[in-house]
Amino acid sequence: MTLSKQLSILISVLFLAIFSVNYVISVNNIRSYLQIESQVHAQDTATSLGLSLSPYILKESDPILKTMISAIYDMGYYKEIKLDNADDKTLVKLANAKVFEEVPSWFIKLLPMETATAESEINSGWTFGGTLYVTVNPGYAYLKLYQQAKNAFYFSLLAFSVWICVLFFVLRLTLRPLEDINDLALAIADGHFDKIAHLPWTTEVKNVAHSMNIMSRKLSGVMTNLNGKLSALGQKLQLDGLTGLYNKHSFDSDLKQLYLEPTDGYLFLLKIDCLASLVKERGSEAIDDFLQNCAAELKQTAQNFSSEATAYHFYGAEFAVLARNIQPPQARKLAKSLSMTLSELGHVHHKDDIGHIGVVAIDPMGSPEDMLPAAHEAYEQAVMIGPNSYYIRTGDDRAKDIAEWKSLVFDVVDRNSYTIQFISPIQNLADQRILMEEAFIQAFDKHGTSLPVGLFVSIAEKYEKIVALDRGVIEKVITHLESSSSSLNIAVNLSSRTIKNGDFRAWLTQQLKQHAAIAPQLIISFSAYAVAKDFDAYHEFIVFLRTFGVRVALKRFDGQSMPLDKLKTLRPDFVRLSRELSNHLHGDSEKTSFLQTVKEIGDLLDISILAENVLADADFDIVKRIGLTGASR
Incomplete structure (x- = not known):
């Protein structure tokens, strides 16, 4: 009342x-x-x-x-x-x-x-x-x-x-500030730190409103500081400390995201072959200056070519450039520009043969793990061509060509001849309960041979079969939840194409109404990178899911995947950190500080923070000590 x-x-x-x-x-x-x-x-x-x-x-x-x-x-x-x-x-x-x-x-x-x-x-x-x-x-x-x-x-x-009428209006006038205070409290709970502009005239209520404004301002400052700290730590974790370029972890993450998108791209692997001889000739400071000079020139060349070309430094003398949305003629032009940059660097440092470049196209039929070996093979071919040269690898042997893969994927999806496994259980670190498991597709060809899931999903996405696949996965998950008496939560991954499909939305509405009792056990999972790229579409879909009690998880979250203000707007139920942030924590104060900051932000926004595939016991103990909600191993 x-x-x-x-x-x-x-x-x-x-x-x-x-x-x-x-x-x-x-x-x-x-x-x-x-x-x-x-x-x-x-x-x-x-x-x-x-x-x-x-x-x-x-x-x-x-x-x-x-x-x-x-x-x-x-x-x-x-x-x-x-x-x-x-x-x-x-x-x-x-x-x-x-x-x-x-x-x-x-x-x-x-x-x-x-x-x-x-x-x-x-x-x-x-x-x-x-x-x-x-x-x-x-x-x-x-x-x-x-x-x-x-x-x-x-x-x-x-x-x-x-007098009752007079009393009603007087009470409305007197108690209206309480509604403003309530709205401000709810806004603070949602991560929006507003303030009450017009303070009420009643002394006691005015004091409460003033206190709420002070609390909102202080919490806003805390969130701003945490956001700045999170951005700084995330940036530091993403960048190479010596050259300022993105590091190997950033490259791996970006490459995986590139495979999730129906886009073309090229990988340019650069190795500075003369580094070993320079180490013998010069001191460590000179070598650092040399690597920083190389990084600056490579970054400038990549940026001059395209805003979608990113430079990376792996370790030592190994660099890379990942370019999105370019065709073969443009790739050849960029490779030539990078070769000329190497020649100019060689001239400055009095080295005729400073390095070589291996170039390979993003293969939609392959996997992220195959890209670097292919780029290394292209690099070896470039070494045999000549000083500061490049080699573009144009083809690759495949077990099945694209037409065969397309036919196979369509057949498997149409016949519903795939199974669902429930993997990567995430444990609640407070009471050791299982928070959720993830639905994982296992597909087979007509001979019963297991198909690579990444490639299978990539082909389904490329040829617009992913909506039918996602729909079938949800049907199997719903059947599993209804047939079992367990209250376990199941995470299901959906693609960008699926959430934008109107027929899928209508079908999902019908399913959630029909199976309202198990809707809270469904956790729809999205990549943080994909959500940030098409924020409005995902935000609208998440609001739609919440009307049926379905929870939401963001996976592969790191310091650069999504700004904090968008995270406050989405308010997912779970945030799953990337595997890189969940491992190798022992002895790495920057990662530990990053996790602590994310955990504090999660507490303020009422978001459960989860670690992904923690391997070492020492890292698992750190995750527990920080106070994350859960972790998988």
Whole structure:
């Protein structure tokens, strides 16, 4: 019940209590007054009429006695007027039993009134002539009392209604700031640190609103500091400390993301072959300067070519450039530019043959793990060509060509001839419960040979079969959850193409309504990189999922995958850190600080932070000590 209703009820009860007491006292006072007035009136009438009858009282047969009594009686206020002589013989008696129908019987029973009777002795000189009895009709008193009581009740009811309306508006005006305070508290819980611009005039409420503004400002500062710390740590984890280029971990992450997108790209692997001889000739500081110079030139060349070309430094003399959305002629042009950069560096450092470049196209039929070996093979071919040369690998042997793969994937999806395994259980670090498992596709060809899942999903995505595949996976997961009595949560991965498909949305709506009981056990998982790339579409889909109680997880989260403000807007239930951030924590203070910062942000935003595939026991102990919600091993 709202505070406004509680105050309204309390004030109404107090008003009714006070009104009831005053009303009862008022009615009783009026009744007492009317009784006294009736008694006085009866006595006055008896006295005055007795004086008027005294000259004629000894003449009992005189008609004037009755005439005078009738004149008074006809006024109608009397129930009975009786005249007795000295011997108690009734000479005149007039009676009126008039009943006022306006007065209900229950009112008369509830407020009984004594009938007022007065008497007056009539004398003629010194002779006692008789006695006059006057009884007032109580109906008039009841009628007046009833009218007074009714008028008082209606007036009080009107006053009560008016003041209730006034009270309602006053309470609304007074308590409206509490709604602003409540909205601010909810906004803070959602990660939006606003403030109440117009403080209320009520002192106590004003103090609370001011305190809320202070808390919001301080929490905003905390979030800003955490965001800055997270960005700085994430940037440091992503960059090579010596050259400032992105490191090997960033390259692996970007390459995996590139395979999730239906886009073309090329990998350029550069090795500085003269580094070993330079180490012998120069000191460590000179070598560092040389590598920094190489990094700067390579980065400049890549950026001049395309904003989608990124330079990396792996270790030692090994560099790479990953270029997205380029075709073979552009790849050849970039390779030539990089070769010229190597030649210029060789001229500066008096080395004719400074390095070589191996180039390989992103193979949608391959996997991220195959790219670097292929690039190394291309590099070996470049070494045999000549100084500072490059070699572009144009082909690769495949077990099946694209047409065969497409036919195979379509056949498997159409026949629903794949199975679902539940892998990577994530353990709740607080009570060792299993938080969730992940649905993993296992597909086979007609001969029963297991197909590489990454390639299978990539072909389905490329040729728009992924929606049917995702739909089939959800159907199998729902069947599994219904057939088992377990309350285990299952994470299902969906692609960007699937969430944008209107038919899939309609189908999923029907499924979630039909299986509402198990909807909370479904956890729809998205790549943090994919969400950041198409934020509006994912945000709208996540809002849609929440209407059915389905929870959401972001996976492969690292310092650069998604800005904090977008994370605050999405408010996923779970954030799964990338494998690189979940391992090799022992002795790495930067990673540990990053995890601590993410955990603090998760606590503020009510998001569960999960570690992914923690291998070493020492790393697992660190994850537990930091206080992450869960981890898989």
